[in-house]
Amino acid sequence: MSVDLTTSLGSLSLSGPTATASGCAAAGKELAQFGDLRTLGAVVTKSIMKNARSGRATPRMAETPSGMLNSIGLQGPGIESFLEKDLAWLRENNVTTIVSIAGNNVDEFGELARILKDVPGIGGLEVNISCPNVESRGQVFACNPYSAAEVISTVRQEWTNESPILAKLSPDVTDIVEIASSVVEAGVDGVSMINTLLGMVIDLDKMKPMLGGRTGGLSGPAIRPVAVRAVYQVHAAFPHLPILGMGGIRTGHDALEFIAAGASAVSIGTVVFGDPSAPWRIANELGQELATRGYEKLTDAIGAAHV
């Protein structure tokens, strides 16, 4: 008996349960040699900003126990080039695409939404508020309920089509449910969680932080328990809020933990670096995990670990 793995994020229906994670699959093209992107739930593109951006100085990564630290610094070509090259390619290849956007201030998010709202081939918007707000001493939008809500309501106003807006939440907060409720009030259609945890590795030979950006984002299986907890808390508070779950998913078993905690679909990030075919493999494994537990539809397992 094969399990029905189709699912949805608000108004966006997904042909599969696994998506790529923003920043862990560029704009999909490089992954195409490892599997058919159309069979994935979605490709979530690297967060794009208005202008081209060089990112942070290298070294940009450090391996850590069951995880890694990165400080890419949102390197990207800027929205124009992204539309011409990357999005065009994804559209031509009929890939369900969720575009991740990032801004240095609230207005930039609004501008990006305005530019994107009429562009064909966009299945949804992931608003990466887990980046620093240049206008408030670099505090991360997602770490402040007001800035988080401000970004989302601005995007909401611009976003005049019905494909979903997802807010990408950061775990580096005292109370993630508080942040979630602020973006829900601001009119978000769903949330993506979690982004990386702020971490640091020190190069003891150079006696300074290893990364060019000094601190970096911790990702990978090491953070999975934090991610599952966050998804569980937010689903408990907002049972009907669609959640794209992520954080250290390596197997179908891991993925099912997120589904059972309340996610409607999952993103595969860091694990792709070690296993480029992971998004497809994990979807298959998830099907088996569900089958052995007697599920006929993935959607029946969403939030199953509550009660």
Add this chain to the structure above:
Amino acid sequence: MSVDLTTSLGSLSLSGPTATASGCAAAGKELAQFGDLRTLGAVVTKSIMKNARSGRATPRMAETPSGMLNSIGLQGPGIESFLEKDLAWLRENNVTTIVSIAGNNVDEFGELARILKDVPGIGGLEVNISCPNVESRGQVFACNPYSAAEVISTVRQEWTNESPILAKLSPDVTDIVEIASSVVEAGVDGVSMINTLLGMVIDLDKMKPMLGGRTGGLSGPAIRPVAVRAVYQVHAAFPHLPILGMGGIRTGHDALEFIAAGASAVSIGTVVFGDPSAPWRIANELGQELATRGYEKLTDAIGAAHV
């Protein structure tokens, strides 16, 4: 050339750089078969509460990638029995002892400080504010600058001897420097960081959270980059504040990362479960790491990764 590994936490001088971590060595006795406790910097005892406490239901732990989740629930015999049996034994054996205390409300912390202040054989107090405040809907003291400060100033008033008071900080906050400054203002002598991160593992066969307490604390090498970052941030903000660093320390190399980030000494927690002799082994390895880098005294390396 052997390196001078002696160090100090405020007025408390330590004969070695490694201490046990609260809750990871009970009251020391069980570790004595694996090494001489007097050669350790200190034994930090399991957080003790006023009354006996049964802790949480089992299962109380789950292994996670390069880490573990625990929900012990502060099981303990209560302060009286602790003084009679545990502390007495530590005193008889001349073990440098840092007593960790925890309370359900601010007053309980004060009471414990009052009871302990005249007891001989206490090298310092570690105030575990990373536990729920029963009187404010179970919010963790360490997650709120006001409650954190309230606990510390209350303990400070009772604590009429000069051995140091350390506040045990939680990483589950938006801005750990804010919490640190609030306890500094409240008159703390130093900080211990970090406590565990809130996490969850789901038992997919029972389709419910694996731990009896549902959520648990994530510890072990998985969280080390978060801990190093936290120590680095707090040392940058308060260069003269003594820090007892911990979080996933497995080797002398790891320990030196904490020292370089700004810790004056380190606690070894989860890794002790896999290697009971770790506190001694790591002290030796730390000596070698310092020697190969030309250090003569550990204290010269404190905060070396700044600038």
Add this chain to the structure above:
Amino acid sequence: KLEAPEIAASVEPGHFVAVAVGGVGGGMLLRRAFSIHRATPNESIEVIFASHGQGTQWLVQQKPGDVIDIVAPLGKPFALPRQPVGCVLVAGGYGSAPMMMLASELKKRGCQVEIILGAATESKLFGVLESKAVADVVTVTTDDGSSGVRGLVTDVLPDAIKRTNAKAVYACGPMPMLKAVASVSKEHDAYSQCAVEESMACGIGVCMTCVLPVIGDDGVTRMVRSCVEGPVFRGDRVRWDDVDTIPSDTLGAPVVGGH
């Protein structure tokens, strides 16, 4: 089979060994606990284990000659009777691991020894032949009847107790079995010694993960560490129905948060 000369000498039936898995730099921090099956002084100790999750799967892949990092002997062994009384040993699945050592120890003391081995199915039975070599009588039960008597060990336990006029019953296996054995023993005025299996983080008594509710000599229930105060407990002292809970009359109950 692990070569461990010094350790083997001091092993008693019921002791367990904590084995590091996954290798250095691996993702698994915690040791795996296994009952010691056989200990040959100045030579080696042996364990019997079932491949279960990641750690035991790793163990299975190790080749003879590979070096394994262990801590042993750990825990409180089975308490042995002073008189040469009748004894029944009950094992479920790999719970038979410590029983042969125990049986020969008891025989040395002149006890009459019966062993009951139970499992879901034949393939899950361990040490049937070994048992026959040391015990006076061996009875096998399987849930599916694929070997020996169809049914549970407790179905055949009463007769065994009567036959041997047993004063002591020793058990190792899953919790439900231990619970049943404890009550059957009690009905027949026999002391039961049950080796429990709680998941353990440290195995040496410092972490408090391995607790279960046990009634003390003072009649008070406490959450007791099975790694140092067990794994062997008196069957009549463990509150079997309350395992994985905190009985409201436990010292220090009820619980309020914290970890």
Add this chain to the structure above:
Amino acid sequence: KLEAPEIAASVEPGHFVAVAVGGVGGGMLLRRAFSIHRATPNESIEVIFASHGQGTQWLVQQKPGDVIDIVAPLGKPFALPRQPVGCVLVAGGYGSAPMMMLASELKKRGCQVEIILGAATESKLFGVLESKAVADVVTVTTDDGSSGVRGLVTDVLPDAIKRTNAKAVYACGPMPMLKAVASVSKEHDAYSQCAVEESMACGIGVCMTCVLPVIGDDGVTRMVRSCVEGPVFRGDRVRWDDVDTIPSDTLGAPVVGGH
């Protein structure tokens, strides 16, 4: 030596392989990159590696017959000249790994080939004999003079270029060496092709960790991925002095936070 029939067939000099380390459930998530030393079509590929940290230490412990998980061939190989021109190949330490394959490829095309192998000391030299088998002339340099000429590869490079009237210089080794080779080549009007070694998380172009500042055909400096647009770059296009920085005139500089 890794058996990988399908992959080997498509390998060109300069390609690299990404090797998974630590085993499943291990703590190491990222693959390790190694230049492909030799590829025998329908059979195997070989790498030369130095035991460095945890991952390579794990690799060293693997026994013949163990299964290794690899992704290859990756990266852009060395660009080969159309004409049979003179070529000098410069390698530092294990940087010699890809050079023999490259040398024989060049010989096939009728090029005259000189190889310069440099290292800190003799024990760090790789493939001296192999080089002699494929190249017309092989020069060895060591910093300590323990083998060959005492000094740096760049001390002997100019003569080699002159001798062969080289139009192309190929280099693989540490950044400082690559930088020096690039400038010496430029002085002698020879194209240089340098294989860089930036730490890589994914090796397939999706993560942006492996970048360095490279000048494009349009004269604009960009942070370019060395895993897909490299590891081989034109020596005159890499801004060697600015590696590990973001030159202020880079497209999209300066940086503001975020990760």
